[in-house]
Each structure stands twice: as structure tokens, then as C-alpha cells.
Amino acid sequence: MNTILSIASTFYSFLQRQMTKIWWKILVVILILYTLIAGFLLGVPDKFILNETIRNLYFHVPMWMGMLSVFVMSVFYSIKYLNNGEEKDDLAAVECVNTGLLFYSLGLVTGMLWAKYTWGAYWSGDPKQNSAAIAFLLYCAYLVLRNSIDEEQKRAKISAIYNIFAFPIMIVLIFVLPRMTDSLHPGSGGNPAFGKYDLDGRMRAVFYPAMLGWSFLAVWIATIRYRIRLIEHKNNSL
Amino acid sequence: MKRLLVFILMTLNCVAVFAQAADRPEMADTFRSSGKIYVVVSTVVIIFVGLAIYLFSIDRRVRKLEKLEEPEKIKKDK
Numbered sequence: 001m002n003t004i005l006s007i008a009s010t011f012y013s014f015l016q017r018q019m020t021k022i023w024w025k026i027l028v029v030i031l032i033l034y035t036l037i038a039g040f041l042l043g044v045p046d047k048f049i050l051n052e053t054i055r056n057l058y059f060h061v062p063m064w065m066g067m068l069s070v071f072v073m074s075v076f077y078s079i080k081y082l083n084n085g086e087e088k089d090d091l092a093a094v095e096c097v098n099t100g101l102l103f104y105s106l107g108l109v110t111g112m113l114w115a116k117y118t119w120g121a122y123w124s125g126d127p128k129q130n131s132a133a134i135a136f137l138l139y140c141a142y143l144v145l146r147n148s149i150d151e152e153q154k155r156a157k158i159s160a161i162y163n164i165f166a167f168p169i170m171i172v173l174i175f176v177l178p179r180m181t182d183s184l185h186p187g188s189g190g191n192p193a194f195g196k197y198d199l200d201g202r203m204r205a206v207f208y209p210a211m212l213g214w215s216f217l218a219v220w221i222a223t224i225r226y227r228i229r230l231i232e233h234k235n236n237s238l
Numbered sequence: 239m240k241r242l243l244v245f246i247l248m249t250l251n252c253v254a255v256f257a258q259a260a261d262r263p264e265m266a267d268t269f270r271s272s273g274k275i276y277v278v279v280s281t282v283v284i285i286f287v288g289l290a291i292y293l294f295s296i297d298r299r300v301r302k303l304e305k306l307e308e309p310e311k312i313k314k315d316k
Binding site for chain 1: 279283300304
């Protein structure tokens with residue numbers, strides 16, 4: 001257990017050092033450019049109902065992956081804050097959540113649009129949609145909670161604890177509960193996920209780079225926001 | 239003659255319907271073969287390249303501000 005933790009933390013500190021490097025940003029641009037071009041031009045399996053909208057897999061799902069990666073980072077920084085009490089970790093956590101919420105909304109909106117043309121309505125009260133909306137409110141509550149506390153250390157501590165609890169609840173709401181009931185969304189209630197039948201080699205060649213590219217983009221935006229926040233914070237505390 | 243013509247027309251009509259029903263799921267193949275898809279791809283690529291350049295420039299501005307804030311610490315990091 002301890003070795004796993006130390007390996008994970010070494011890997012994470014490696015990532016942390018690389019996130020602001022130039023190669024990270026160039027890799028982001030190359031990966032996403034590739035998925036934009038290949039996502040439209042490469043072949044996809046022919047499916048009824050989905051037709052060409054199957055290409056949304058390259059753009060809708062990576063939004064959630066981007067959201068997930070910055071939320072994981074946010075939990076990491078929240079735990080780090082509780083460990084050492086450094087204010088910059090708290091700022092990193094909140095900026096990760098802010099970026100995550102951007103990708104969250106993009107995922108929700110693109111999902112609604114896709115649902116309109118495959119399920120028949122923007123919002124059909126599907127378990128996946130409902131729990132995604134609840135989890136969205138969960139993270140909005142995080143920001144509201146933060147802004148409602150004036151004292152800085154108290155605010156940082158309480159919001160860090162809230163964030164650590166909100167993350168597993170969000171995971172359960174979005175990725176576990178809808179899969180246990182009947183849902184229109186792929187991967188739920190006997191409804192096969194894309195990975196099982198539809199994701200053939202041609203789609204994998206675009207899908208995985210897309211997941212990677214958009215997650216890296218989310219992290220890049222989060223680091224920019226964090227750096228701006230840090231400067232603001234220094235100027236305010238002077 | 240007229241009856242024969244109607245009969246042939248009806249049969250052909252049927253053939254067309256059958257042909258459609260037996261068809262594979264409708265994909266935008268004409269859109270692809272006419273080459274118009276490249277217009278869409280180039281538009282999307284131009285938009286993304288623009289956004290990427292914009293992000294890079296924001297990044298550079300933040301870097302400048304960081305240097306203004308703490309010139310000695312940035313040097314130490316490098």
C-alpha cells in the first residue's frame with residue numbers, strides 16, 4: 001500500500017513539474033488537431049439511429065474526461081492542503097474545480113444536443129442526465145460554500161474537506177448509479193457501452209488521443225487560471 | 239399500353255422502396271465524396287488553431303506578470 005502511494009505521488013509530482021512545460025502545450029495542440037481532422041475524416045461503423053452522430057464520441061466523451069482529470073487534481077491539492085496548510089494548494093484546488101465545471105457544462109450541453117437527435121428530447125429525465133445534473137449542483141455548492149466563508153484558513157479547510165467528499169459522490173452519481181438502472185445512455189442497464197461493440201479499431205485510433213488531448217487541455221487551462229489566481233492573491237495580500 | 243406502363247411504374251416504385259429498406263444505415267457518404275467535408279474540417283481546424291494561439295499568448299502574458307512579481311524566484315526555479 002505504501003509503495004503504491006509513493007509511486008503515485010512520485011508520478012504525480014513528475015506530472016506537476018511537466019504541466020507548465022512547453023512540450024505539454026504543444027502535445028495538447030497536436031493531439032486535438034489530430035482528433036479534429038481524423039475525427040471527421042476517418043471511417044466509423046454504420047449504425048442505425050446514430051448514423052454520423054457516432055462521431056460525437058470523439059468530442060462529447062473527452063469533455064467528461066477533461067472534467068474528471070481536473071477534478072482528480074483538485075482532490076489531490078485539497079488533500080495536500082490539509083496535509084501542509086499551504087495557501088497555494090487551496091488556490092490550485094479551487095481553480096481546478098472552476099476549470100472542471102467549464103468542461104462539465106460543455107459535456108452536459110453536448111450530451112443534451114446529442115440526446116435530442118438520438119433519444120428524441122434534450123432532457124428526457126434519464127438517470128444519467130438527472131444524476132449528472134445533481135452532481136453539477138454538488139460542485140456549484142462547493143463554490144457557494146467557499147464564497148460564503150470570509151476567514152481564509154477556515155474557508156480553505158472546510159472547502160478542502162467538502163471537495164474530498166464531493167468527488168466520490170460525483171463519481172458514484174455519474175458513473176455508477178446510472179449503470180445499475182435502466183438508462184438510455186450507453187453503458188447502462190444492459191445497454192452496451194460504446195467500448196463493447198461499437199468501438200472498433202478505427203474509432204479507438206481517434207478516441208484515445210482525444211481523451212488524452214482534451215484532458216491535457218483542461219489541465220493546461222487550470223494551470224493558467226491557477227497562476228493568475230496566485231498573482232491576484234499576492235497582490236491582494238500585500 | 240397505359241395499364242402496362244402503370245404496372246411497370248408501380249413495380250419500379252416497389253423496387254426503390256425495397257432498395258431503401260435493405261440499405262445500410264444512412265451515412266453522409268455524398269457529403270464525403272463531394273469533398274465538402276474538407277470545408278467543415280478546415281473551419282474547425284482554423285477555429286482551434288486560433289484558440290490555441292490565443293491560449294499560448296495568455297500563457298505568455300501570465301509568465302510576464304510572474305516575472306514582474308518575483309523575478310528572483312523564477313530564476314531559482316530554472
